[in-house]
Amino acid sequence: MPLQTFVPAVACLLAPAWALAQSYDLSLTDASGLDGSIAVDVQTDGSLRGDWDPDTNPDGTRTKPGLFGSFGATENVPVPTTAGLSIGDNLSASSTGSLSLTLNPAAGTLAITGASLDLIGGSALTLPAELSLQFDSFRTRSPESTFIGGFPLTFPLDDLALTALVFEQTEPANGVLTATGPDEYTFAIAMTGILSGEVDAMGAPVPLPPTPFVLPLTGTVGVDGDTATLISMTTLDQDTLEEPMTPLPAIPLPLPTILPPGSTANVILNLTLESIAVALVADLTLVAEGSESGCPADCDGDGSLSLFDFLCFQNLFAAGDPRADCDGDGSLSLFDFLCFQNAFAAGCE
Numbered sequence: 178m179p180l181q182t183f184v185p186a187v188a189c190l191l192a193p194a195w196a197l198a199q200s201y202d203l204s205l206t207d208a209s210g211l212d213g214s215i216a217v218d219v220q221t222d223g224s225l226r227g228d229w230d231p232d233t234n235p236d237g238t239r240t241k242p243g244l245f246g247s248f249g250a251t252e253n254v255p256v257p258t259t260a261g262l263s264i265g266d267n268l269s270a271s272s273t274g275s276l277s278l279t280l281n282p283a284a285g286t287l288a289i290t291g292a293s294l295d296l297i298g299g300s301a302l303t304l305p306a307e308l309s310l311q312f313d314s315f316r317t318r319s320p321e322s323t324f325i326g327g328f329p330l331t332f333p334l335d336d337l338a339l340t341a342l343v344f345e346q347t348e349p350a351n352g353v354l355t356a357t358g359p360d361e362y363t364f365a366i367a368m369t370g371i372l373s374g375e376v377d378a379m380g381a382p383v384p385l386p387p388t389p390f391v392l393p394l395t396g397t398v399g400v401d402g403d404t405a406t407l408i409s410m411t412t413l414d415q416d417t418l419e420e421p422m423t424p425l426p427a428i429p430l431p432l433p434t435i436l437p438p439g440s441t442a443n444v445i446l447n448l449t450l451e452s453i454a455v456a457l458v459a460d461l462t463l464v465a466e467g468s469e470s471g472c473p474a475d476c477d478g479d480g481s482l483s484l485f486d487f488l489c490f491q492n493l494f495a496a497g498d499p500r501a502d503c504d505g506d507g508s509l510s511l512f513d514f515l516c517f518q519n520a521f522a523a524g525c526e
Contacts, residue, residue, distance in 0.1 A: 199279070199280055199400075199469060199472075199473075200277060200278065200279040200280075200469065200470040200472040200475060200480060200525065201277070201278045201279075201280070201404075201405040201467045201468060201469055201470055202275070202277055202467045202468065202470045203275060203276050203277070203278050203405065203407060203465035203466060203467035204273075204274070204275045204465060204466065204467055205272055205273050205274050205275070205294070205463060205464065205465050206464045206465065206466055207271060208462065208464040209271065209272040209273070209274075209462055209463050209464050209465070210269070210270060210271045210272050210298075210461075210462055211268060211269070211270050211272055211296045211297060211342075211413075211459050211460070211461050211462075212268070212269045212459060212460050212462075213267070213268050213269075213413070213457070213458050213459020213460055214265070214266065214267050214268055214457075214458055214459065215264075215265065215266070215268045215304075215339065215342075215455070215456070215457050215459070216263075216264070216265035216454075216455070216456040217262070217263070217264040217265065217376060217385065217453065217454070217455050217456075218261070218262070218263050218264075218453070218454040219261065219262040219263075219264075219378075219383060219450065219452075219453050220259070220260075220261050220451050220452045220453075221259065221260045221261070221262075221425065221448035221449060221450055221451055222258075222259050222448065222449055222451050223258055223259075223260075223446065223447050223448035223449050224255035224256055224257055224258050224446075224447050224448075225240065225255070225256050225258045225310075225312060225430070225432075225444045225445065225446050225447075226240055226253060226254070226255045226256065226444060226445055226447065227239040227240040227253045227317060227318075227319075227442070227443070227444055227445075228429065228443045228444060228445050229253045229319070231251065236319060237319060237443060238317050238318070238319050238320070238442045238443045238444060239251075239252060239253040239317060239318045239319060240253060240254060240255070240256055240315055240316070240317050240442075240444060241253075241254045241256075241315060241316050241317075242254060242255075242256050242257070242313050242314070242315045243313075243314065243315065243316070244314050244316065244323060244325075248316060248318065255447070256312050256313055256315040256326075257312065257313050258310060258311070258312040258313075258446065258448070259310075259311050259312075260308060260309065260310050260311075260446060260448055261308070261309040261329075262306060262307075262308055262309075262378060262383070263306060263307045263309070264304050264305075264306040264337055264339075264376060265304070265305070265306075266304045266305055268297075268302065268339075268457075268459055270296070270297040270298055270300050270302060271297075271298040271300070272294060272295060272296050272297070272298050272461070272462075272463070273294075273295045273298040273299065274292070274293050274294035274295050274344075275291070275292075275293060275465075275467075276289050276290070276291060276292035276293070276294075276346070276465060277289065277290045277291045277292075277470060277480055278398070278405060278407060278465075278467075279472070279475060279478045279479065279480045280354060280362070280398065280400070280405070280478070281354070281477075281478030282354060282356060282362065283500060284478060285353060285354050285355065286351060286352065286353065286354055286478050287351070287352050287353075287354040287362075287364050287366060287398070287478070288349055288350065288351050288352070288478055288479050288480045289346070289349070289350045289352070289366060289368055289394075289480075290346065290349045290350070290480040290481070291346060291480075292344070292345075292346035292350075292368055292370065292392075293343070293344075293345055293346070294343065294344040294345075294463075295341070295342070295343050296342040296343065296344060296461065297339065297341070297342045301338040301339070301340045301377070302338060302339045303337070303338050304337050304338065304339055304376075305333070305334075305337075306333075306334040306337040306378075307331055307332065307333055307334065308331070308332045308334050308430075309329045309330070309331050309332075310329065310330045310331075310332070311326070311327075311328065311329045311330070312324070312326045313326045313327070314326040314327065317434075317442045317444075320434055320440035320441070320442060322434040322435065322436060322437065322440060322442060323435070323436040324432075324434075324435055324436070324442075325435065325436070334378075337376060337377065337378050338376070338377045339374065339375075339376055340374075340375050340376065340377050340382070341373070341374045341375040342372075342373075342374040342385075343372070343373055343374065344368075344370050344371070344372050344390065344392060345370050345371050345373070346368050346369070346370040347369055347370045347371060348369050349479060349480055349481075350366050350367060350368040350369065351366070351479065352364055352365050352366025352367070352394075353365050353366070354398070357397075360399060360400040360401065361397070361398075361399050361400075362397065362398045362399075363395070363396070363397055363398075364394075364395065364396060364397070364398055364407075365393075365394070365395045366393075366394050366395075367391055367392070367393045367394070368391070368392045368393075368394065369389070369390075369391055369392075370389075370390055370391075370392060371387045371388065371389060371390060372387070372388050372390035372415060373385060373386070373387040373388070374455075378428065380428070380429070381425060381426045381427070381428045382426065383425065383450070383453075385453065385455055386417065386419035386421060386453055386455070388415065388417045388419070388455070390415060392411070392413075393411055394409040394411055394463070395409060395410075395411065396408045396409030396410065396463075397409075403468050403469040404466065404467070404468050404469075405466070405467060405468075405469075406464070406465070406466045407463065407464070407465045407466075408463070408464050409462070409463045410460065410461070410462050410463075411460075411461050411463075412458075412459070412460055412461070413457055413458065413459045413460075413461055414457070414458050415455065415456070415457040415458075416454075416455075416456045416457075417454065417455050418452065418453075418454045419452065419453055419454075420451060420452045421450050421452075421453070422449060422450070422451060423449065423450050424447075424448075424449050424450070425448050425449065425450050427445050427446065427447055428445065428446040428448070429443065429444075429445050429446075430443075430444050430445070430446055431443055432444050470525060472524075472525035473520045473523070474486055474490075474517060474520040474521040474523070474524075475525070476489035476490045476493070476517075477489045481525070482521055482524060482525060486521065487517075487521070490503075490514075490517050494509055494513065494514070497509065501513055501517075503516035503517045503520070504516040
């Protein structure tokens with residue numbers, strides 16, 4: 178091979194990672210967090226029943242609907258019951274998570290893929306709550322008591338916790354990137370995903386309904402060497418109502434006696450989740466940092482490699498665009514195609 182041919186070929190193989198767009202793997206820093214309020218209203222339908230069991234809990238409470246009549250020595254009959262759970266308070270927590278960011282300054286675009294954001298950072302946030310019960314009249318044994326039904330009874334609860342509030346991106350997002358200085362940009366993008374969560378209610382997990390959610394982000398991106406930093410502040414305003422009609426795990430409930438007062442009837446709630454309403458209003462701050470992920474052939478900047486990256490490179494080459502000078506020799510030739518092909522074959526790290 179003539180020297181003038183051999184040299185650019187070697188240069189192509191040894192050239193540093195080339196890219197029209199550069200990708201970064203980012204993680205949220207401690208400066209990320211959620212500050213606002215949440216309100217959850219849960220409505221259920223089912224029954225309550227004493228926790229008596231002839232083998233494992235022979236001294237437990239037994240129940241039977243009605244105010245009069247016989248009550249056999251082994252009767253433990255479910256009592257029709259509806260229950261409502263209201264949870265609400267201010268919400269303040271750090272956020273954790275990660276995302277992949279692709280910048281294409283020449284095209285004025287950015288892409289975000291694979292965003293997984295735990296908005297409360299794995300915390301268990303205690304929230305004040307009230308349980309409202311409405312049941313048919315019934316009697317108990319151990320203790321012996323009568324409960325007059327037909328109207329709601331409200332009990333304050335202090336052992337409820339929001340244990341999860343998560344946003345999972347479901348499709349790639351593309352946005353606008355505007356240069357404001359050397360390696361400094363503003364951006365605007367909207368991510369489509371699912372917002373879900375879970376509340377721990379007296380030891381029973383109550384899932385918040387997975388809800389389609391669009392997370393709009395605006396802010397700044399800075400690049401320093403092979404490191405990128407994204408900063409965004411946005412307001413979440415979500416108000417949803419779902420009717421899942423799914424059974425909940427059994428919930429033990431110590432029920433204060435009414436007639437006579439002063440004792441505790443230990444019952445178990447067996448309920449079906451009929452509806453759940455969630456209202457979330459909060460400011461979300463995201464500060465994410467990370468290094469290059471190594472996807473040099475991502476010409477179109479969508480965060481993945483496909484036929485469109487070849488078409489993108491071909492169009493730049495045909496237009497004589499210097500960005501198609503993959504091997505960095507100052508001219509466009511067949512070796513730039515070979516260089517790009519090598520970069521494509523290497524894939525994304």
